[in-house]
Amino acid sequence: MMLVTNCALIQIKGSRRDKLILISDMLYHATKGEGVCKTELMYKVGLSSAQLERYVPVLVKAKLLEVSNHTKKAIYRTTRKGKDFLDAFDRLVKFLD
Numbered sequence: 265m266m267l268v269t270n271c272a273l274i275q276i277k278g279s280r281r282d283k284l285i286l287i288s289d290m291l292y293h294a295t296k297g298e299g300v301c302k303t304e305l306m307y308k309v310g311l312s313s314a315q316l317e318r319y320v321p322v323l324v325k326a327k328l329l330e331v332s333n334h335t336k337k338a339i340y341r342t343t344r345k346g347k348d349f350l351d352a353f354d355r356l357v358k359f360l361d
Contacts, residue, residue: 286311287328288353290319291346294329299341 286309293308294300300308306316320340323329328346332339342350 284353286315286319287323288350290323291328291342291350294340294342295347295350299332299339301337301339305340 289309290305290311293305302313302316302320305311305320306313309316311319320329323346324331324340326345327343328349329340330343332341
């Protein structure tokens, strides 16, 4: 699985990232280790807190991310469906390159 932010689609869009690329970055970082908290996800993907608050509920509702509240902080992990999305998006990026 590749980190999608380095793909040619970024060059097409200029300095702004496409929504699908933001989503794939979020899902990619949430696959690492035991998942990530919102703050870590925000910094790794380079989102503002307002952007994160807009995207996370949508990804959870779509069952691409899951939330675990075993500690004081909510931890976000990419679901199987989210990993399938990443694989499909990676194939699409390779197809377009």
